[in-house]
Amino acid sequence: MDKPGFERLYGLLGEAGPTLPDTEPPDSLWGRIEAEADVEIVGAGSIVEYSVGADDTLLATGSDWERFALDNDAPEMVDPDPSRTLWSYIADDRARDLWQLVVSRVRSTGSAATVPFRCDAPDTRRWFEMTVTPAADGRVDFRSVLLFEERRPDVALMDRSTERDGSAPMVRVCCWCGRGDDGSGWVSVDELVYRNRMLEQPPAPEVEHVICDNCVRQMTAEADRLSTGP
Secondary structure, three states: HHHHHHHHHHHOOOOOHHHHHOOOOOHHHHHHHHHHHOEEEOOOOEEEEEEEEOOEEEEEEEHHHHHHHHHHHOOOHHOOOOEEEHHHHOOOHHHHHHHHHHHHHHHHHHEHHHHHHHEOOOOEEEEEEEEEOOOOOHOOOEEEEEEEEEEEEOOHHHHOOOOOEOOOEEEEEOOOEEEEEOOEEEHHHHHHHHHHHOOOOOEEOOEEOOOOOHHHHHHHHHHHHHHOOO
């Protein structure tokens, strides 16, 4: 990332937040969900892998990449354009800057970064852990492991096939934790839809994928950890 990019990023961030917490083992997470909600727990274990070269273009994909793309209504990602950089798939400036920061630190320090994130489907909540690892000749490998997922009633707002009203204000959803901005704070998408009764009068508003302030702090802390060491 060039110097203006870093200056813009740190101008948005201010002080770095606390370091990322350790991810709990799946068994304890499943137990907590079962104790708190009547949900169907789906077996975890899916792994999504891909690599970028020194120029940040996609080199290869592996494991469950194709199935995951199809399950998330993104058939265009089954065979991604090898001439496109990873960053061209990230529309939000702040999210793109953070990803570039993490990858830049991984390359410069030669150390891997591990961060948790959400990647939900309209009818499923999913929790992943991603490891970003440096490799030879500037290549960087990404490996996301599904820790657990749970079924939920279908949220049409998150379904790409839902009819949209392009004139309505867009709904901001964090591309990292999966929460939505209701104007006063970041809440679960389920709660956001319920509070605003936004699907009672279709078509639904457009969704803008951004990154919330809390995830900015967490990802920046992980990038800072690479520079300072454990």
